[in-house]
Amino acid sequence: MGMLMKEDDIYIATFIDLFNLRFAPSEKPRSDAVKRGHPPPRMWDSSAPHTEDPGDWPFGGVAEMAHLQREFQIFRAGRPFWQSAALLGVGGQANARAKNRWLSLLMWVGTRPSDKRGQNGDQRIVNALIANLGKTNPLPCYMMAHDMNGPDNGKVVVKERDRPLFYIEQDFLTISLPMQSMEQAQASQPGAPRKGAGGQAAAPKGPRKRAAPKKGA
Numbered sequence: 001m002g003m004l005m006k007e008d009d010i011y012i013a014t015f016i017d018l019f020n021l022r023f024a025p026s027e028k029p030r031s032d033a034v035k036r037g038h039p040p041p042r043m044w045d046s047s048a049p050h051t052e053d054p055g056d057w058p059f060g061g062v063a064e065m066a067h068l069q070r071e072f073q074i075f076r077a078g079r080p081f082w083q084s085a086a087l088l089g090v091g092g093q094a095n096a097r098a099k100n101r102w103l104s105l106l107m108w109v110g111t112r113p114s115d116k117r118g119q120n121g122d123q124r125i126v127n128a129l130i131a132n133l134g135k136t137n138p139l140p141c142y143m144m145a146h147d148m149n150g151p152d153n154g155k156v157v158v159k160e161r162d163r164p165l166f167y168i169e170q171d172f173l174t175i176s177l178p179m180q181s182m183e184q185a186q187a188s189q190p191g192a193p194r195k196g197a198g199g200q201a202a203a204p205k206g207p208r209k210r211a212a213p214k215k216g217a
Helices: 002-022 031-035 061-072 081-088 096-111 121-133 182-187
Strands: 141-147 157-162 172-179
Touching: 002 061, 002 081, 002 096, 002 141, 002 182, 061 121, 081 096, 081 121, 096 121, 096 172, 121 157, 121 172
Parallel strands: 141 172
Antiparallel strands: 157 172
């Protein structure tokens, strides 16, 4: 999405990775902690002292997000997805300009149609996350991007029990955002110069020259 991210489009993959880490598959507890038969520490109960090493029971990924959703309603119907993303800090902290452009891109994505009739991109993403995080065993979530000029016609696409990563045998809730390059966006603007051979902009045609009069015999 070069038109929105401009020179910061190199950070798009990083921002997507931040989301994917927050919603990643939860790590399994250490085997020795399981053998000792001790329950995991109650990470969100400040009144209960931790008698076990919290490192024995990794509390993160989608399991943590499900608890945060129950506690704070991070995702809520009517709240734009980009606001929840800003709350979670998945726009990074090091580059304010890139972060703001990323949130602007998510705002634009929210206005796009989705693969579910009657829901725009915002509604589709938020409703899917609310439903997933409300389950007893929520699926980890995986964000990705697809060419908005492809067969999905620029829609936000959400798939449940998808396998986006061939190297991880795990079902995910995938959220695919429509994007395009700056060059594609510029070419689609009204009055954009047409492409000539080799993908270069064709030179504008000048006025036709009048043929010289033929000489008589």
